[in-house]
Amino acid sequence: MISIRQFSFLFSSSISHHIPVYKSVETEIVSVNLPSLTMRHIALLILLFFTVIISSCLAQVPVPLVDFQVAQPPPVPQGAQKCTIQLFQRAFGNSFGDPEVVEYTPPTSCGTPGSWAAVTLNFTVTSNGTQFDRLGIFTFQNVESNLMDFSVPVWRTSTPEPSAAGIIWTYVKDVTRFIPLFADSGRLILQLDNLLETGLNGIYSTTLEATFYASSASIPAALKSNLILPISAASDATNASADASVSPALSVELTLPTNAIGAYAELYASGNAQEEFWYTNVPNQFLDELPSGFAFGDGPFREVRLLIDGKVAGTAFPYPVVFTGGILPTAWRPITSYGALDLPTYVLDVTPFLPLLTDGKGHNFTLDVVSSEADGAINQNWFVSGLLQVVTAPTNSPTTGNMTVYMADNFPVSSSSASVRQNGDEIITVNASRKIHIESDVCSNNVCTKVVFDQSLEYSNVQSYLDDFNIENVLQISSGTVSSTHNGVVVLKDDFSFPFAVNITTINSTTFTTTFDHSYNRDLLPAPFILGSTIQERQIAGKWHEQVAAVLVTDSFSFLTGGFFTERSTGNTGNGTSNNTFSYKDTAGNTYSRTVAASLNVITLDRSSGSLAGEKMQPESPQAALQVKFAGARLPGGRTIGV
Ligand SMILES: *[C@@H]1O[C@H](CO)[C@@H](O)[C@H](O)[C@H]1NC(C)=O
Ligand SMILES: *[C@@H]1O[C@H](CO)[C@@H](O)[C@H](O)[C@H]1NC(C)=O
Numbered sequence: 001m002i003s004i005r006q007f008s009f010l011f012s013s014s015i016s017h018h019i020p021v022y023k024s025v026e027t028e029i030v031s032v033n034l035p036s037l038t039m040r041h042i043a044l045l046i047l048l049f050f051t052v053i054i055s056s057c058l059a060q061v062p063v064p065l066v067d068f069q070v071a072q073p074p075p076v077p078q079g080a081q082k083c084t085i086q087l088f089q090r091a092f093g094n095s096f097g098d099p100e101v102v103e104y105t106p107p108t109s110c111g112t113p114g115s116w117a118a119v120t121l122n123f124t125v126t127s128n129g130t131q132f133d134r135l136g137i138f139t140f141q142n143v144e145s146n147l148m149d150f151s152v153p154v155w156r157t158s159t160p161e162p163s164a165a166g167i168i169w170t171y172v173k174d175v176t177r178f179i180p181l182f183a184d185s186g187r188l189i190l191q192l193d194n195l196l197e198t199g200l201n202g203i204y205s206t207t208l209e210a211t212f213y214a215s216s217a218s219i220p221a222a223l224k225s226n227l228i229l230p231i232s233a234a235s236d237a238t239n240a241s242a243d244a245s246v247s248p249a250l251s252v253e254l255t256l257p258t259n260a261i262g263a264y265a266e267l268y269a270s271g272n273a274q275e276e277f278w279y280t281n282v283p284n285q286f287l288d289e290l291p292s293g294f295a296f297g298d299g300p301f302r303e304v305r306l307l308i309d310g311k312v313a314g315t316a317f318p319y320p321v322v323f324t325g326g327i328l329p330t331a332w333r334p335i336t337s338y339g340a341l342d343l344p345t346y347v348l349d350v351t352p353f354l355p356l357l358t359d360g361k362g363h364n365f366t367l368d369v370v371s372s373e374a375d376g377a378i379n380q381n382w383f384v385s386g387l388l389q390v391v392t393a394p395t396n397s398p399t400t401g402n403m404t405v406y407m408a409d410n411f412p413v414s415s416s417s418a419s420v421r422q423n424g425d426e427i428i429t430v431n432a433s434r435k436i437h438i439e440s441d442v443c444s445n446n447v448c449t450k451v452v453f454d455q456s457l458e459y460s461n462v463q464s465y466l467d468d469f470n471i472e473n474v475l476q477i478s479s480g481t482v483s484s485t486h487n488g489v490v491v492l493k494d495d496f497s498f499p500f501a502v503n504i505t506t507i508n509s510t511t512f513t514t515t516f517d518h519s520y521n522r523d524l525l526p527a528p529f530i531l532g533s534t535i536q537e538r539q540i541a542g543k544w545h546e547q548v549a550a551v552l553v554t555d556s557f558s559f560l561t562g563g564f565f566t567e568r569s570t571g572n573t574g575n576g577t578s579n580n581t582f583s584y585k586d587t588a589g590n591t592y593s594r595t596v597a598a599s600l601n602v603i604t605l606d607r608s609s610g611s612l613a614g615e616k617m618q619p620e621s622p623q624a625a626l627q628v629k630f631a632g633a634r635l636p637g638g639r640t641i642g643v
């Protein structure tokens with residue numbers, strides 16, 4: 001059993017021990033059958049009447065706040081027959097080492113299992129009280145597989161932190177690319193390690209539904225791989241989680257079909273504990289120049305590597321996911337940080353390795369995370385896992401060929417520097433870059449395909465410590481291109497740019513302010529049989545926009561430029577805003593865009609458009625601005641404020 005599930009409570013000494021008590025008010029929902037237009041009018045009037053009454057009572061009624069992450073609705077076919085099944089309902093209280101395990105059988109009412117046009121998962125969760133954000137890891141285990149430990153990660157999520165009055169969220173995840181798994185009976189597992197203790201009473205009450213969209217004469221079945229192999233730590237023998245804690249590394253032995261002609265890796269990686277705010281970590285050579293206990297070492301650069309038989313096969317410069325308890329919890333309610341409910345994954349084409357892997361023998365697949373320190377060292381810990389989507393040839397004859405070009409260093413190129421100004425301000429810069437180029441001839445039945453895999457990644461991080469370390473500003477940009485061609489045709493592509501800026505200002509011993517400005521810009525084709533998409537998302541959080549500020553900022557807060565957070569023995573409070581501009585388009589022609597802003601729990605602007613915009617994904621929250629209490633803020637370097 002992996003015991004490093006300390007996702008959130010390293011700093012639990014700073015949490016509130018005061019749980020406010022809300023008076024419970026009973027409400028009734030009445031469903032009415034409307035026989036005629038006249039009756040409908042009367043009913044509407046009655047409804048209106050009650051709406052007025054209810055809204056005037058809102059201040060007292062604890063209506064759950066609707067939390068959400070900005071994302072496109074899954075691009076499912078319009079007009080397809082749908083079958084929805086509930087996979088489980090489960091309340092996660094003290095759930096460490098106690099995952100939900102569901103024996104799954106594919107439904108047959110929406111066509112032959114596996115012939116579907118799309119599959120989605122709907123994860124709906126409510127929670128009341130005070131609780132930290134927790135990681136949620138969905139994995140799928142094929143029981144018919146001949147592999148002992150066949151646990152494929154299909155979704156990594158996290159939980160928004162609840163409030164006393166309660167929160168609810170729904171995330172609908174497109175899992176169409178996992179149809180090869182859902183087509184067979186198996187085991188679906190959700191590991192959500194929650195902990196109840198003094199000051200932390202929030203239980204996560206969850207429901208998971210799966211919806212299958214039937215294919216038909218006019219709606220084609222989804223394209224899919226022939227086999228999905230796990231790169232995961234899961235083990236029936238030890239009940240280990242699918243996600244391995246690194247460092248040092250996760251290594252698994254995989255045996256590929258001898259007629260494999262395509263293999264596409266998808267990797268999951270997120271920093272935890274001393275690595276949660278990895279982008280604020282300081283190079284070891286400059287750590288002494290900061291106040292002690294202010295920052296963690298090992299520098300801010302991280303690279304997720306996939307090695308096959310000890311050779312680097314491809315890498316990723318990860319997107320910095322901020323969880324809802326991260327730095328300024330008030331910025332992430334009700335709109336979570338981008339990626340918190342659906343952590344981004346990273347894709348690589350490992351087809352060039354097939355000539356080395358189709359010998360019917362086991363091969364060593366390794367996942368690790370390295371820094372730009374001399375030895376690549378990181379702190380504890382990252383959670384990593386992954387999978388391979390494998391395409392096999394229609395023939396049984398073994399795949400042959402040769403790797404003709406291999407250019408990949410073990411580690412990226414990096415440099416770092418620090419400068420101290422006369423006034424004591426300290427500026428630390430870390431840059432890194434990575435180039436990989438691999439070519440192979442991959443041959444099946446004497447027909448060879450020229451496969452070219454190429455990565456060119458860039459990274460820079462500037463940390464500014466100003467005003468006697470009361471101000472910490474971090475500006476990080478990672479960007480790059482990943483591309484793979486088979487006989488000149490692009491089959492995998494990842495053009496990305498992840499600018500990330502966070503400014504943290506300490507006001508006094510109990511209060512700080514923060515602003516975030518981060519973007520997720522990505523043109524992604526994970527494999528030739530998976531829908532490609534282009535996403536542009538910018539999230540500005542914590543910042544007081546002038547319009548909002550004019551209305552809300554009173555004299556006592558007028559000095560604040562960012563959202564703020566105060567920790568006190570009577571409970572932690574604060575303010576935050578979030579402004580999101582999101583656009584999506586995909587290779588099937590679907591489009592979606594949404595601009596949504598929030599301030600103090602209230603949605604101040606919400607506009608969406610595009611072909612996927614139809615149904616409103618998140619109902620508007622009826623809750624007015626409340627003095628809400630939060631679990632403690634987790635800060636870079638393990639710092640704490642307040643009580
Ligand atoms: C998701 O599931 C919840 C609870 O099971 C349900 O109320 C909701 O309507 C579903 N949403 C969608 C978009 O399917
Ligand atoms: C939240 O509180 C409401 C009202 O007090 C209760 O009905 C609901 O079951 C609670 N939900 C959870 C997840 O505890």
Ligand SMILES: *[C@@H]1O[C@H](CO)[C@@H](O)[C@H](O)[C@H]1NC(C)=O
Nearest residue numbers: 001098099101236237238239
């Ligand atoms: C693994 O979990 C199952 C189900 O909870 C349990 O029956 C079994 O004893 C566990 N195995 C180990 C080795 O802990």
Ligand SMILES: *[C@@H]1O[C@H](CO)[C@@H](O)[C@H](O)[C@H]1NC(C)=O
Nearest residue numbers: 251307309310311364365366
């Ligand atoms: C697998 O590869 C990793 C990385 O090169 C290495 O550390 C590990 O010892 C290898 N495992 C086996 C079983 O060869």
Ligand SMILES: *[C@@H]1O[C@H](CO)[C@@H](O)[C@H](O)[C@H]1NC(C)=O
Nearest residue numbers: 400401402403441442443448
């Ligand atoms: C791979 O390279 C070797 C040595 O150059 C050559 O003998 C062999 O024919 C090549 N195989 C294929 C399938 O191209």
Ligand SMILES: *[C@@H]1O[C@H](CO)[C@@H](O)[C@H](O)[C@H]1NC(C)=O
Nearest residue numbers: 414415416417429430431460
């Ligand atoms: C990092 O890259 C920037 C932009 O190319 C450059 O100005 C700076 O000197 C580099 N810093 C280091 C430490 O390499």
Ligand SMILES: *[C@@H]1O[C@H](CO)[C@@H](O)[C@H](O)[C@H]1NC(C)=O
Nearest residue numbers: 464473474475502503515561
């Ligand atoms: C954040 O920090 C950067 C770098 O020091 C600075 O240029 C920018 O003005 C700051 N932004 C805010 C909102 O304070």
Ligand SMILES: *[C@@H]1O[C@H](CO)[C@@H](O)[C@H](O)[C@H]1NC(C)=O
Nearest residue numbers: 507508509510511556557566
């Ligand atoms: C810290 O600043 C906040 C905001 O001005 C104020 O409410 C609080 O009383 C201050 N606390 C201390 C200990 O000075």
Ligand SMILES: *[C@@H]1O[C@H](CO)[C@@H](O)[C@H](O)[C@H]1NC(C)=O
Nearest residue numbers: 540545579580581597604605
């Ligand atoms: C959101 O941010 C954009 C700039 O990215 C700005 O133009 C707009 O006014 C902001 N909207 C709100 C409601 O704060």
Ligand SMILES: *[C@@H]1O[C@H](CO)[C@@H](O)[C@H](O)[C@H]1NC(C)=O
Nearest residue numbers: 552554557573574575627628
């Ligand atoms: C947020 O700021 C507004 C304006 O200063 C203030 O009225 C409100 O009480 C603050 N909310 C919290 C939770 O402190």
